[in-house]
Amino acid sequence: MLKLYGGARSRASIVQWYLEEIGLPYEFVLLDMQAGAHLQPEFLAINPMGKVPAIADGNYHLWESGAILLYLAEKYGQTSTSSEQRGEIAQWVLFANATLGPGIFVEASRERESARLFPALNQIFEQQPYLLGPEFSVADVAVGSMLAYMPLMLKLDFSAYPGLLAYLKQVTERPAYQKVMSARAT
Secondary structure, eight states: OEEEEEOTTSTHHHHHHHHHHHTOOEEEEEOOTTTTGGGSHHHHTTOTTOOSOEEEETTEEEESHHHHHHHHHHHTSOOOOSHHHHHHHHHHHHIIIIIIHHHHHSHHHHHHHHHHHHHHHHHHHHHOSBTTBSSOOHHHHHHHHHHHHHHHHHOOOOTTOHHHHHHHHHHHTSHHHHHHHHHHHO
8 A cells, every 4th residue: 555654734735635536545654753753764765855745655665745746646546648738737746846836935936926926827717627627637736735825824815816716716625635634634
């Protein structure tokens, strides 16, 4: 069985949300980060960087939330048939981790990047329900999780972006999202 390693309030919740979406059985291994469990030799053998999330899929180990999402989608979930579809999925997963997250969560760039990114995302969501069109995908887990964290952690107001608000409402009402995030709140 696949093992997902994470800490309380870590990006492991993003991976866990996707695992729930695709219905893949997994074991969640909660590491006590305060006690340094992520720095112990057993975990460093899985991720030498000592960071979560990480997975063990049999003898195969992988870390970094975006890489894990892409791997899981390819192996267990989304069966995109074309290089173009896989490229578009990778584009959005990388956008979430390399552009959207750092651009908004880093205070020095927040105002500039918000003015750039939110109108563009809003326009997309005014034209289609999900990033790739009518179907929910792993790209929505990556981007949707980042967007969902922003009002909670940064108190950002998206009221000027009705398309983005509608998107957030539909992704956060998904049963898999609710299951993972309500479990995290307790």
